Amino acid sequence: MSHDAEHVAEDATPQDADAPATPHLDFAGTTPYEDYVQADVLTHLQHLRSDDPGEMVFLVTTQVMELWFTVIVHEWETAGGALAQDDVPTAVAALKRSVRELQALNDSWRPLAQLTPAQFNSYRSALGEGSGFQSAMYRRMEFLLGEKSASMLVPHRGAPRVYAELEKALHQPSLYDEVLRLLARRGHGVPRAVLDRDVSQRYVPSPEVEAVWTELYAGDESGELARLGEALTDVAELIWRWRNDHLVATRRAMGAKTGTGGSAGVAWLEKRAQKNVFPELWTARSHV
Numbered sequence: 001m002s003h004d005a006e007h008v009a010e011d012a013t014p015q016d017a018d019a020p021a022t023p024h025l026d027f028a029g030t031t032p033y034e035d036y037v038q039a040d041v042l043t044h045l046q047h048l049r050s051d052d053p054g055e056m057v058f059l060v061t062t063q064v065m066e067l068w069f070t071v072i073v074h075e076w077e078t079a080g081g082a083l084a085q086d087d088v089p090t091a092v093a094a095l096k097r098s099v100r101e102l103q104a105l106n107d108s109w110r111p112l113a114q115l116t117p118a119q120f121n122s123y124r125s126a127l128g129e130g131s132g133f134q135s136a137m138y139r140r141m142e143f144l145l146g147e148k149s150a151s152m153l154v155p156h157r158g159a160p161r162v163y164a165e166l167e168k169a170l171h172q173p174s175l176y177d178e179v180l181r182l183l184a185r186r187g188h189g190v191p192r193a194v195l196d197r198d199v200s201q202r203y204v205p206s207p208e209v210e211a212v213w214t215e216l217y218a219g220d221e222s223g224e225l226a227r228l229g230e231a232l233t234d235v236a237e238l239i240w241r242w243r244n245d246h247l248v249a250t251r252r253a254m255g256a257k258t259g260t261g262g263s264a265g266v267a268w269l270e271k272r273a274q275k276n277v278f279p280e281l282w283t284a285r286s287h288v
C-alpha cells in the first residue's frame with residue numbers, strides 16, 4: 001500500500017466503514033488517465049507571448065477549435081469512406097455526430113465573441129503574422145466540403161507532415177463527391193462530367209445535381225437519401241454559422257484593419273463567408 005493510500009485509510013472515520021470504495025491512488029508509472037489522454041502534454045502547450053492576462057483564453061480557444069476541427073475531419077472522412085461502401089447508415093451516424101461537434105465548436109466562440117479592439121490590441125502584435133488562415137486542419141475541413149485549392153498548400157511547404165496530409169486531402173474526393181457518386185449508383189441523374197470531375201478542383205454547382213435533390217426532397221422525406229440530404233444541410237448551416245461568428249467577432253475586435261495574415265480582414269472574410277456549402281442542397285429548395 002502506498003503512503004497516500006495509507007493516508008486515506010487513516011483519514012477514514014468509523015462511520016465511513018460502509019462508504020463506497022475510493023479510487024486507486026498508487027500507480028507504478030504515470031496514471032492510466034495520463035497514458036490515454038496525455039493531459040500533461042495538452043496542458044503545457046500554452047506558450048504565451050505577452051503579459052496580457054487575456055491572451056491565455058485566446059490561445060486556448062484557438063487550440064480547442066483545432067481539436068474540434070480534428071474530430072470533425074475524422075467524422076467526415078468516416079462518412080465519406082462509408083458512402084463509398086454504400087453504407088449510408090454509418091455515414092449518417094458520423095454526420096450526425098459531427099453536427100453536435102460543430103455545435104460545440106461554435107459555442108466555443110463565446111469567450112472571444114465580445115473582444116474590444118483595446119483588449120485584442122493587448123496581445124495582437126505578439127501574434128506576428130500568425131493567422132487562423134494558416135490552419136491546416138481547417139483547410140482539410142474546407143477541402144472535405146469541396147472548397148479545394150492547390151494554392152492553400154503553399155503556406156505549409158515548411159511542414160512536411162502537414163503538407164503531405166493536405167496534399168493527399170486535395171486529391172481525394174470530397175465528402176460531397178462521395179455523396180454524388182452514391183446518388184449516381186442509386187440511379188439518380190448525376191452527370192458524367194460531375195462524376196469524372198478533377199476532384200482537386202473547387203466543386204462547381206450543376207443544374208442536374210440540383211434537379212436530383214429537388215426530386216429527392218419532393219419525395220418521401222423519411223427516405224434514406226432525403227435524410228442524408230438533411231444531415232448534410234445541418235453540416236452546411238453550422239459551417240456557415242462558424243464563418244459568420246468568426247466574421248462578427250473579428251469585426252468587433254478589429255473593425256476594418258488588415259489581418260495579421262495579410263488579408264484585407266473583415267472585407268476578405270465577408271467574401272469567404274458567402275461561399276455556399278453543398279450549393280445545390282440550398283438552391284433545390286426553391287423548386288420543391
Ligand code: HEM
Pocket residue numbers: 061062065066112115130131132133134135138246249250251253254258259260261262263264265266268269272
Ligand atoms: C477574435 C479573434 C479573431 C480575429 C480578430 C480573427 C481575424 C481573422 C482575420 C482578419 C482573418 C483573415 C486572414 C488574415 O488576414 O489574417 C482570419 C482568418 C481565419 N481565422 Fe481568425 N480571427 C480570430 C479568431 C480565430 C480563432 C479563435 C480561430 C480558430 C482556429 C480562427 C480561425 C481562422 C481561420 C480558419 C481563418 C481562415 C478562414 C478562411 O480561409 O476562409 N480565427 N481571422
